[in-house]
Amino acid sequence: MPQLTDKKTKVKTEEHSSLKGTLASVFLLGFFLIFTWVGVYFLFLDRL
Amino acid sequence: MHMHKYEKIWLFFGIGSLFLFLTIVGVSAFAQGNQPPSCLTTIDPEKVDQTPPFNKPGLVKTGDNEYQLNIVASAFAYTPNQIEIPKGAKVTINVTTKDVIHGFEMVGTNVNMMVEPGYVNSFTKTFNETGEFTILCNEYCGTGHHLMTAKVKVVDKQ
Numbered sequence: 001m002p003q004l005t006d007k008k009t010k011v012k013t014e015e016h017s018s019l020k021g022t023l024a025s026v027f028l029l030g031f032f033l034i035f036t037w038v039g040v041y042f043l044f045l046d047r048l
Numbered sequence: 049m050h051m052h053k054y055e056k057i058w059l060f061f062g063i064g065s066l067f068l069f070l071t072i073v074g075v076s077a078f079a080q081g082n083q084p085p086s087c088l089t090t091i092d093p094e095k096v097d098q099t100p101p102f103n104k105p106g107l108v109k110t111g112d113n114e115y116q117l118n119i120v121a122s123a124f125a126y127t128p129n130q131i132e133i134p135k136g137a138k139v140t141i142n143v144t145t146k147d148v149i150h151g152f153e154m155v156g157t158n159v160n161m162m163v164e165p166g167y168v169n170s171f172t173k174t175f176n177e178t179g180e181f182t183i184l185c186n187e188y189c190g191t192g193h194h195l196m197t198a199k200v201k202v203v204d205k206q
């Protein structure tokens with residue numbers, strides 16, 4: 001039994017891989033989407 | 049469940065923009081009364097020529113500076129196809145079709161509708177500047193599709 005708990009704590013303390021690149025690419029995509037939507041909205045206003 | 053801090057950040061932005069979009073659509077529809085160009089106004093597509101106002105298509109004055117422009121689309125023409133609108137007029141365009149699905153695009157403006165048989169599509173626009181607009185069909189409707197056009201002239205009031 002003590003061996004089992006040892007294993008569990010090992011899994012819990014496993015190091016996270018860095019998500020910096022993921023964060024950057026997610027927000028790059030997000031800003032691109034916002035930019036295109038705002039662009040389309042201004043095109044709409046211009047044609048009113 | 050453990051979640052990475054970055055994951056929380058982008059989930060917050062994702063779900064946040066979903067709610068922002070729903071709020072904008074909700075305010076636009078329920079508070080400002082916006083609706084799609086065809087909002088369940090129906091017509092018998094086989095009796096378009098006998099049904100007012102499409103039995104006499106064209107520009108009709110409905111009020112002070114307010115007009116109705118009723119247009120019938122059919123393969124491969126708009127009736128009427130030469131229209132004069134006085135400058136500054138607020139025009140509600142009503143379109144329907146006698147046969148297949150057509151498009152109704154006023155080039156360079158926000159007037160852009162799909163015209164489906166059995167439905168009346170409407171769009172209101174104020175014409176504040178003189179000029180010429182081309183109306184064209186942007187839904188492929190058959191061999192004469194590319195010839196399907198009409199012309200609108202916005203002219204100074206006499």
Ligand SMILES: [Cu+2]
Pocket residue numbers: 122123124149150151185187188189193196
């Ligand atoms: Cu057509």
